[in-house]
Amino acid sequence: MTAPDAPAGVDVEKPSAARVYDWYLGGSQNWAVDREFGRRVEKVWPLIRPISRQNRAFMNRVVRAALDAGIRQFVDLGSGVPTAGNVHEIVRERLPADERASVVYVDYEPVAAAHSRVILEREHASDWAGLVQRDIRDPKALFADETTRRLVDWSEPVCLLMITVLHFIGPDDDPDGLMATYRAKLAPGSWLAVTHGTCRDDAPPDRAAEVKSFIDAYRDTSNPAYLRSDAEIRPWFGGWPLLDPGLSALPDWRPDRPVSALEAETRPFAWCGVAEKP
Numbered sequence: 234m235t236a237p238d239a240p241a242g243v244d245v246e247k248p249s250a251a252r253v254y255d256w257y258l259g260g261s262q263n264w265a266v267d268r269e270f271g272r273r274v275e276k277v278w279p280l281i282r283p284i285s286r287q288n289r290a291f292m293n294r295v296v297r298a299a300l301d302a303g304i305r306q307f308v309d310l311g312s313g314v315p316t317a318g319n320v321h322e323i324v325r326e327r328l329p330a331d332e333r334a335s336v337v338y339v340d341y342e343p344v345a346a347a348h349s350r351v352i353l354e355r356e357h358a359s360d361w362a363g364l365v366q367r368d369i370r371d372p373k374a375l376f377a378d379e380t381t382r383r384l385v386d387w388s389e390p391v392c393l394l395m396i397t398v399l400h401f402i403g404p405d406d407d408p409d410g411l412m413a414t415y416r417a418k419l420a421p422g423s424w425l426a427v428t429h430g431t432c433r434d435d436a437p438p439d440r441a442a443e444v445k446s447f448i449d450a451y452r453d454t455s456n457p458a459y460l461r462s463d464a465e466i467r468p469w470f471g472g473w474p475l476l477d478p479g480l481s482a483l484p485d486w487r488p489d490r491p492v493s494a495l496e497a498e499t500r501p502f503a504w505c506g507v508a509e510k511p
């Protein structure tokens with residue numbers, strides 16, 4: 234499948250993280266430059282596709298768990314190009330028809346934004362789900378945005394999803410300060426869910442070298458990426474209690490089916506966790 238004409242403002246000369254990730258997941262909202270980059274990355278690090286699927290599956294399990302725990306508001310930062318298992322689809326599947334919930338997707342990438350808007354319109358979900366095209370490094374503007382204000386009541390619990398987005402926030406962007414701002418905005422009972430690329434000490438050396446080449450490849454894109462250790466990620470939860478099973482590898486957070494050998498290989502390369510604000 235080929236992507237439609239690029240919306241205004243889309244740079245199809247340079248790969249973008251949103252569109253390349255769409256390609257990893259088997260989507261169609263990507264251009265030749267993204268596919269070429271994706272193929273190059275896959276050669277460098279063959280686990281990229283399985284880990285992307287694991288990441289998405291973790292996010293889906295978190296949304297279901299949050300709904301089961303009574304949370305009805307979802308803010309998905311760096312939501313990406315819509316693909317199978319979007320937050321509003323999980324909500325629709327899981328929640329009885331007479332119960333209300335709201336979803337805000339946030340992404341600054343024009344293709345992700347345009348495609349999210351189209352899907353929400355087409356699925357008649359725009360009254361309870363919306364797309365905010367903003368940079369998550371500017372939380373003030375995000376909170377003040379008309380769509381955020383229409384859909385989110387910050388005095389009630391929110392499930393704040395930061396799924397494979399924080400590794401695009403570099404050290405110069407003060408990730409610790411940014412996380413503190415988001416944590417402060419949340420009401421007690423809110424959940425903060427994070428996934429982040431890493432390279433644990435127990436990674437096999439050949440695989441560890443592949444991941445480092447993968448990070449090098451992203452230097453040339455609009456979204457340079459950073460790996461972080463658990464010691465760097467853990468403080469972002471602000472000391473809030475982590476829900477069981479704590480900070481874990483993607484396949485190990487409340488798995489809903491047996492872990493395959495290939496999925497098991499992804500363990501040393503991403504951390505995930507969910508904390509609840511006391």
Ligand SMILES: C[S@@+](CC[C@H](N)C(=O)[O-])C[C@H]1O[C@@H](n2cnc3c(N)ncnc32)[C@H](O)[C@@H]1O
Nearest residue numbers: 251254311312313340341342368369396397401
């Ligand atoms: C790898 S995708 C992850 C998509 C989705 N969260 C998931 O895990 O399935 C990362 C997304 O974050 C977006 N992103 C990166 N930095 C961002 C920023 N500063 N503000 C808003 N979106 C950002 C990218 O455009 C991309 O769509």
